[in-house]
Amino acid sequence: MNAERIIRIMAGFMILLSLSLGLDVSPIFISKYFLFLTIFVGLNLFQSGFTRVCPLNTILGKFGIKGSC
Secondary structure, three states, X not given: OOHHHHHHHHHHHHHHHHHHHHOOOXXXXXXXXXXXXXXXHHHHXXXXXXXXXXXXXXXXXXXXXXXXX
């Protein structure tokens, strides 16, 4: 599995998790402040589309996981 696929899986998981913890209509509501995690992940995906700089990609590289290129 390459780094790009792991990044997409982790981003999707973090968005779904933070939404389920932050929305008042969900059965496991904890706090509305978890929605800031959703914003952070979305902004990070947005900026990495333009700059090609992704902190998770750097972390995965240190663990020896190769990129898609």
